[in-house]
Amino acid sequence: MRNRELARLSIFAALIAVFGLMPRLDIPFAAGVPITAQTLGVMLAGLLLGPRLATMSVALFLLVVACGAPLLSGGRGGLGVFAGPTAGYLVGWIFGAFVIGFLLVRIRMKSPFLAALSSSLVGGILVIHLIGAPWLAWAAGLTLPQAFLASATFLPGDMLKAIAAAYVYRLHHARVSRSERNA
Amino acid sequence: MIRGYISGSSWIHRIPAGVKLAALALITWALFWTERAVTTGPALCMALALYLSVGRSAWGRLRSLAFLLPVFAFIALLQVIFSGPEASFVSVSRLMTAYLLADLVTATTPMMSMIDAFLWALRPLKFLGVQTQSIALAFALVLRFVPFLMSDWERRREAWRARGGRGAGWVLVPAWIADVVRLSDRIAEALDARGAHNDSRSKHAKP
Numbered sequence: 167m168r169n170r171e172l173a174r175l176s177i178f179a180a181l182i183a184v185f186g187l188m189p190r191l192d193i194p195f196a197a198g199v200p201i202t203a204q205t206l207g208v209m210l211a212g213l214l215l216g217p218r219l220a221t222m223s224v225a226l227f228l229l230v231v232a233c234g235a236p237l238l239s240g241g242r243g244g245l246g247v248f249a250g251p252t253a254g255y256l257v258g259w260i261f262g263a264f265v266i267g268f269l270l271v272r273i274r275m276k277s278p279f280l281a282a283l284s285s286s287l288v289g290g291i292l293v294i295h296l297i298g299a300p301w302l303a304w305a306a307g308l309t310l311p312q313a314f315l316a317s318a319t320f321l322p323g324d325m326l327k328a329i330a331a332a333y334v335y336r337l338h339h340a341r342v343s344r345s346e347r348n349a
Numbered sequence: 350m351i352r353g354y355i356s357g358s359s360w361i362h363r364i365p366a367g368v369k370l371a372a373l374a375l376i377t378w379a380l381f382w383t384e385r386a387v388t389t390g391p392a393l394c395m396a397l398a399l400y401l402s403v404g405r406s407a408w409g410r411l412r413s414l415a416f417l418l419p420v421f422a423f424i425a426l427l428q429v430i431f432s433g434p435e436a437s438f439v440s441v442s443r444l445m446t447a448y449l450l451a452d453l454v455t456a457t458t459p460m461m462s463m464i465d466a467f468l469w470a471l472r473p474l475k476f477l478g479v480q481t482q483s484i485a486l487a488f489a490l491v492l493r494f495v496p497f498l499m500s501d502w503e504r505r506r507e508a509w510r511a512r513g514g515r516g517a518g519w520v521l522v523p524a525w526i527a528d529v530v531r532l533s534d535r536i537a538e539a540l541d542a543r544g545a546h547n548d549s550r551s552k553h554a555k556p
Contacts, residue, residue: 234353
């Protein structure tokens with residue numbers, strides 16, 4: 167691996183942490199449901215790094231958390247979160263980031279915003295919930311519909327994050343293509 | 350905020366990290382195959398006894414885990430309604446035991462011993478072209494980047510507020526991300542300049 171790739175995936179792993187720790191970026195949407203910007207970091211990694219680096223970046227972030235760094239939203243960390251009932255969502259992030267990066271380069275859409283939005287919706291929401299909810303059902307002894315219902319309380323926040331990620335991607339895309347034209 | 354490692358010298362602190370991780374994986378795996386309260390109840394008591402054996406600081410940590418209670422209460426309630434009290438007790442005590450044991454390993458293992466144990470377990474990744482020393486370098490970079498990016502973000506937000514900006518500062522994020530990407534390229538140049546070779550295919554790579 168080149169140092170350039172290594173630095174980039176490390177800095178995005180750190181960005182995922184920072185998005186989760188930013189207290190003022192919390193979206194006060196549904197009271198009691200902790201909606202943080204952390205998965206926004208996962209989506210952005212998928213959109214801006216491509217499938218391979220994004221997968222490694224999210225896996226690296228989770229490795230740092232597993233080693234005891236309190237970098238998950240709310241200052242959680244350590245091995246406990248991987249033994250908890252919601253660990254499936256964390257594992258889902260790895261696959262989600264991959265799918266986002268994978269879809270983005272394959273979707274043929276004129277608008278970069280819509281391409282980023284649709285890959286964030288599939289990879290950043292659908293994939294993560296499809297892994298997280300069955301895991302929750304299995305670990306907590308719930309039925310699948312119950313687990314998906316519990317999972318669905320996060321949907322409004324997730325939608326907002328997918329839109330935000332696509333917005334950031336569009337601006338980034340415009341910036342990059344502008345500097346390429348000037349070069 | 351939950352602290353990770355609690356310094357100390359209890360008998361659990363002295364067990365090598367790899368042994369603790371292997372034992373944890375084995376016990377957690379076994380735990381999720383049990384369906385009866387006669388197994389999960391004593392398991393929970395034993396987990397609590399382990400905390401007791403570590404000492405006072407570990408007990409203090411138990412209290413800081415109170416934020417998990419709503420989750421467990423929610424699961425317990427659903428289970429009592431749909432599957433009866435015994436199933437409810439089994440589910441919740443099993444989850445609590447798994448969580449407590451995992452957290453105990455985190456509390457009694459310094460982060461550097463933990464990463465060493467993980468890197469040892471990740472050695473097979475070499476066949477996929479991932480060098481463990483690259484993972485170690487990336488790990489260190491993340492630990493350094495987090496406080497830097499936090500303060501960088503705060504600085505930008507304050508500058509923006511001083512100029513009359515209001516709210517959370519979402520509009521600052523796109524430019525910030527662009528600068529962060531640029532920063533990572535400069536870090537890569539610094540790594541190159543200092544002779545950190547991570548490219549296993551490069552002819553300059555260390556043997």
